[in-house]
Amino acid sequence: MTGLGFSALLLIIGVFFGSRAQKKHVANLAAREAALSHMFVTNLRTLPATEKPPLLVTGSVVIAFDYFRRFIAGFVMLVGGRITMYETMLDRARREALLRLLEQAEAAGAREVHNVRYEFSRVGHTTKGGAELLAYGTAII
Amino acid sequence: MILSNTEMIAGYKVTNHVGLVQGNTVRAKHVGRDFMAGLKNIVGGELKGYTELLEDARKEATDRMIADAHSKGANAIINVRFSTSAITAGASELYVYGTGVVIAQ
Numbered sequence: 001m002t003g004l005g006f007s008a009l010l011l012i013i014g015v016f017f018g019s020r021a022q023k024k025h026v027a028n029l030a031a032r033e034a035a036l037s038h039m040f041v042t043n044l045r046t047l048p049a050t051e052k053p054p055l056l057v058t059g060s061v062v063i064a065f066d067y068f069r070r071f072i073a074g075f076v077m078l079v080g081g082r083i084t085m086y087e088t089m090l091d092r093a094r095r096e097a098l099l100r101l102l103e104q105a106e107a108a109g110a111r112e113v114h115n116v117r118y119e120f121s122r123v124g125h126t127t128k129g130g131a132e133l134l135a136y137g138t139a140i141i
Numbered sequence: 142m143i144l145s146n147t148e149m150i151a152g153y154k155v156t157n158h159v160g161l162v163q164g165n166t167v168r169a170k171h172v173g174r175d176f177m178a179g180l181k182n183i184v185g186g187e188l189k190g191y192t193e194l195l196e197d198a199r200k201e202a203t204d205r206m207i208a209d210a211h212s213k214g215a216n217a218i219i220n221v222r223f224s225t226s227a228i229t230a231g232a233s234e235l236y237v238y239g240t241g242v243v244i245a246q
Contacts, residue, residue: 014185
């Protein structure tokens with residue numbers, strides 16, 4: 001019974017703080033994306049000619065698979081279908097990774113990044129761990 | 142050393158290929174970071190400790206790849222690819238590889 005109470009408490013904490021953090025993060029992402037909207041990003045493999053040598057840039061983020069999401073996902077998996085919470089989580093992580101890449105590129109004086117690739121990998125425990133989203137590409141100065 | 146994940150660099154000519162160059166590193170998380178990650182797993186969000194750990198590890202793997210390219214006489218690495226794999230529950234391998242080349246303008 002105490003175990004159940006504890007789980008319920010974790011869920012409530014997760015929902016409350018998780019959704020607050022998510023709202024804040026989405027607003028933060030939108031602001032930074034607007035500030036970097038002058039950057040030109042492609043996943044094309046060929047580079048335009050420039051005088052300065054190109055620069056490899058990366059951006060990464062490790063996100064937690066939290067208790068609340070795993071709990072809900074467990075239910076959804078019984079019947080199958082979309083797990084929208086994971087969709088938004090991965091979307092946020094991918095945007096964050098790309099923004100970090102762009103911030104690195106901009107700091108180096110670049111206005112264009114080409115051949116951008118995303119890499120996804122699990123880290124840590126299956127139950128306690130998270131996932132890493134890595135974005136990398138070639139910046140043109 | 143010029144690094145790029147494209148197959149060619151415009152404005153430069155590849156005069157010689159030295160072959161595949163690579164660098165790897167395996168990192169384990171430590172207890173303190175894992176504890177914080179445990180807390181984060183309640184509310185969700187970014188695991189900053191892990192992000193830093195993997196950034197460091199990736200930098201080291203890249204440095205090893207650059208050293209490999211140096212020893213083979215290359216002055217640039219093209220078509221660089223990153224790959225991460227979880228080997229056991231607590232450790233990840235960071236692997237970076239590319240083609241070492243000699244380029245000239």
